[in-house]
Amino acid sequence: MQKNLKMNLQDRDRKHIWHPLTQHQTAKDPIGIVKAKGALLWDENGKEYIDGIASWYTTMYGHCNDHIIAAVSEQMQTLDFTMFTGFTHEPAVRLSEKLMEILPENQAKIFFNDNGSTAVEAAIKMALQFFHNRGERRDTLIAFEDGFHGDTFGAMSASGISSYNGPFEDFLLKVVRLPVPQEHNKDRVLALLKTLLQQHQCAAFIFEPLVQGAAGMKFHDAGGLDALIQLCKETNVLTIADEIMTGFGKTGRNFASDFLAHKPDIMCLSKALTAGMFPLSITSCSQDVFEGFLSEAPSKGFFHAHTFSAHPLGCAAAIAGIDLMLSKGMQENQARIKLSHEHFAKVLSTRPKALNVRVKGVILAFELDNAMDRYGSQRNQLYQFFIDKGFILRPLGNTIYLLPPYVITNKELNKLYDTILEVVN
Secondary structure, three states: OHHHHHOOHHHHHHHHOOOOOOOOOOOOOOOOEEEEEEOEEEEOOOOEEEEOOHHHHOOOOOEOOHHHHHHHHHHHOOOOOOOOOOOOOHHHHHHHHHHHHHOOOOEEEEEEEOOHHHHHHHHHHHHHHHHHHOOOOOOEEEEEOOOOOOOOHHHHHHOOOHHHHHHHHHHOOEEEEEOOOOOOOHHHHHHHHHHHHHHOOEEEEEEOOOEEOOOOOEEOOHHHHHHHHHHHHHOOOEEEEEOOOOOOOOOOOOOHHHHOOOOOOEEEEOHHHHOOOOOOEEEEEEHHHHHOOOOOOHHHOOOOOOOOOOOHHHHHHHHHHHHHHHOHHHHHHHHHHHHHHHHHHHHHOOOOOEEEEEEEOOEEEEEEOOOOOOOOHHHHHHHHHHHHHOEEOOOEOOEEEEOOOOOOOHHHHHHHHHHHHHHHO
8 A cells, every 4th residue: 555655646637547538548547636726726746727617517606626625625514414304404405595595595405415417317307207296298398409407317318419419328217308599590400399388298398598608608598587487487388497516606606597587397406515625515496396396195296305405514515615605706806707707708709710709797708710529639639738837628529618727816817818918829
């Protein structure tokens, strides 16, 4: 064991670990990270990296945030874990209360899961069983083209990116798809939805509100999405907002659904929920959805569970995270980053190689003028360029985007901007 500890993390990792989203035949060894604080990480050789995407949009209040560490540390000294079927505890109850203060007003109930995919999985099962309990056969989901909702089978079925789902397409749930509504096509998309609702027995419409993350931070029209949700409500089809990426302030409001007049029946939350401190997710729903499962018959209950549901440590981290999100300092930071992005976007828009430059909240994205595969050699060279410079960015094909922690400094932001300009120049 002592001999192994003298080896570097890359060599030890190579022996036994299978990494996600990795073709191990061709991929470089992963970077061994040993320390993190704020918007920075350090590898085992002492090299510093600026985390430009908040480690997949989770550590929005900064790595190793003292407030969250203190909350989790205090909780683990009083209650570390208890199963959540037949039991409850203060962190879960308190978190549900805090969420109800910030979620759209139609949300009434909180169901706990353990990651983003399982939050979506629960939402899809809720929708399908809601109609089953009423004796209605609804076998179809509606989803956007190029959406991404996770890697478990229900979530993967709703997703529309073949690079993730290709080998499993013969095994997925029935899904029909819409293009995202934009100003130029929203009437056509609404007409298409009307046709799909007539042709299929639809249970639910699932969507990433306003920003499709894995598709390349693609933005769409709030008014167009509102019209789709309204039509679903008029035709008794449930609506599911996947806010796993967009939630907790990233779009400039607590949730992207806050930009909509018509609120979703079901919402999925994870990632920044616990600021990356602990795996936890939530599927929230309206009172009407919840009441669809009330019956004297046990079989009409929602018999879905995860061992680590409502883990007290995760709940404590989430409570602390919400406190931070609502704090004056974090609100000011979000506004500062948005203004900084908007200023940089004006500069970037003057460069011929930077296309479709866009900003929403703390998200900045654009496309390079040359197409490349999502995980192809050109994209990998671009990724490696950023890594060599000391920046953690993960281009999605030719889409480069920033989604930094709220605590990133102006100096760190400017370093990111300067390096992006190197690429487009």
